[in-house]
Amino acid sequence: MPHSKGGNIFPSRHNPDLQVPFKEAFPEIESLHVEVTETGEGNHGLGLRRFTTLSIREFINCSNHRCGGKGVCIGEVLREMIAHGVAERTLQRPCQSREENGKPCPNIFTLQIHLHLASMDPRDSPNPFGVLAFLHWDHAWNAHHFGEADVAKAAGLMKEAGIGFVRMDFLWSDLEPQESQWRFDRYDRIVDIITAQGIKLLAVLNYNSSWSGKPWNTPPDPRAFGRYAQTVVRRYKDRIRYWEIWNEPDHPNYWQPQDDLRVYSQLLRQTYDVIKTEDASAEVLHGGLSAALPKYLRYLYEKAGGAAFDIVNVHPFVTPLSADPMGTLRTHYTGIREIMSAFGDTRKPVWFTEIGCPGVPWVKRSPQAAHWWLGESPGEEQQARWLKQIYEEALRWPGLEKIFWAFFRDTPNHFGDGVDFFGLVREDFSKKPAFEAYQRLALTSG
Secondary structure (H helix, E strand, O other), X not given: OOOOOOOOEEEOOOOOOOEEEHHHHOOOEEEEEEEEEEEOOHHHHOEEEEEEOOOOOOHHHOOOOOHHHOOOOHHHHHHHHHHOOOOEEEEEEEOOOEOOOOOEOOOEEEEEEEEXXXXXXXXXXXXXXXXXXXXXXXXXXXXXXXXXXXXXXXXXXXXXXXOOEEEEEEEHHHHOOEOOEOOOHHHHHHHHHHHHXXXXXXXXXXOOXXXXXXXXXOOXXXXXXXXXXXXXXXXXXXXXXXXXXXXXXXXXOOOOOOOOOHHHHHHHHHHHHHHHHHOXXXXXXXXXXXXXXXXXXXXXXXXXXXXXXXXXXXXXXXXOOOOOHHHHHHHHHHHHHHHHHHOOOOOOOEEEEEEOOOOEOHHHOOOOOOEEOOEEOOEHHHHHHHHHHHHHHHOOOOOEEEEEEEOOEOOOOOOOOHHHHOOOEOOOOOEOHHHHHHHHHHHHOO
C-alpha cells in the first residue's frame, strides 16, 4: 500500500494509484476505533494511543514500506476484515524503525481494531472466492447432472469451502420453454437452496430461446430477450444483484456468426437499460470474454461503450504446465487494465468469472482426458497448486475483485476431454486436493 502522508488518505479500491479520503476508500465502515499500545525501552514505550476514522494513521505508526517487515498498513488489515466480516482483531508487530542512535527499535506494537460495518446489501458479499457451477443441469443432454438432492449437497459443500459467490446460467429455454409461458419452479428451488447457505449468485442471462426457430447460440431478437431479462430480474431482484448478459460472446461456440462483437454490443446496451430500469441497484456484467484478450475488450468498449456494463468480466485460462503460467496470467490482466485505462474506465472492478484447469486422477487418464484445449491435462495435485497460486497472487492485483473457479464439480463424459475434470469435487462429490486448497485459502485469508 502506498504511503499516505495525510494520515487519513488511502488508495482507492479500484485504482490504487489514486489517493482518496478514508470514507471513499472504505465505504463499508461506519465507525472505527484503533488502540495502539507500544511497549519497550525505545522512545520510552509511548504507551497507549487511540485513533478513530477521523485520525487513523498507518499501521503501527510506521512511515515507510519497512512497516512490519512487509509494508503492512492499517488499510490492508481493514480490507481483510471487511472481506471476511471481522469486526474485531488484535495484532502484534515489532517496531521496524531505528532509534536516534541508529540502533534497531526494540519496541513491540499491539493493535486492537474495532469496526462497525455499514449495513450491506443482503444480495452482496465482499468475499472474493467464487465458483462456476452448472446447478441448472437437469436435462437429458447433461445426464441430469444436478438433480434436486445434488443441488442441496453441493450447496452444503460450497458453504464448507468458504465460497462466497456462485455463477450459474438462468437459461431462457428453461424459464420460457414456450413463448409467454414461464416456468420458475426449478430455479426458485436452486435460488432458495443456495441463498439459504449465505452464498450469493451471479446469474447469467442466456442463450437463445428454444421457440425462436434459430440455434441456441445465435443472436436473439433483442425485444424478446429484453422481455426475458426483465421478467427474470423482476422475479429474483430481492435475492440477486449481479447479472451477466450472455456467456463468451467472443467465442464461436457461444455466438454465431462472429462479427467482432458488433451485434452483441447492441444487445448488451439494450439489456443493460432494461435491467437498470427494473432494478437501479443491480450490477451488470458483459458476457465473460475469453478470446484474444485484450483485443475483444477493446472491441467492446468501441462498440458498446463503458456505460453498458458495471464490471469488466474475463475468462483468462492458462495452463499451469507452461513455463511461466502466472506471468502469462499477469500479462492478460495487465492488457485488460491498459484497455480500461485507454478508455478512462479504471475505476471499474475486474472479475475473473472463469479460470481453472483439469485435475485428472491418474487412474482415469484415458487418451481423451489426458488433454484439454491448452494441451496436456494436469493431474489433481497440479490443479491444486495452480489454484493456490492464482488465489494467493492474483487477488492482490489492483482492481481484481473476484475470482470464480471453473468448475465446482467434475462433468465426466460431457465435454469428452480434460475439461470434464475441472471440478473442485469429483462427480461423486468426493473432495479433490483443489477443494482442500480452496477451503484453506477462502477460510484463512485475512
